[in-house]
Amino acid sequence: MSVLAEVSGNVTAIGYGLAAIGPGIGVGIIFGQGVQAIARQPEAYGLIRQNMLLGFVLTEALALIGLVAPFIFQNIGAA
Template sequence: MVQFSPEVVDTIIRAAALLGAGFAMIAGIGPGVGQGYAAGKAVESVARDPEARGNIITTMLLGQAVAESTGIYSLVIAIVLIFTI
């Protein structure tokens, strides 16, 4: 059986953590694409019914505020992986 020295094991763990942080950051792309799509549809809705503008803005504000939380979760995980290991 191959035995690694503690330094090598430590380096492997650190590399895996950094790799994991990088993969976690991929989750930040999704909300951006989704928010953009929602904004496009909101513009379409305002063009169809200008009187509902206020309602559309509030719905979009709430939706976007909640939607971006998944992106921030990934950011928190990535930073925890980088700084704690």
């Protein structure tokens, strides 16, 4: 059977692609729900904004850790 499709290149790129799925969904949820909350209750803007910021920081941190994870695991895996 002949090869139908093959992937060549660096595996860490796939790893970062997978690591970016979760934070992508998370950031979408945070901003979507945050905007909805502000629209429902504009007077609670300060509180909602503070919590949106906290959630965004925590989620973005995951995405950025995914970015450096290949460098961290470099000397453990292939070597």
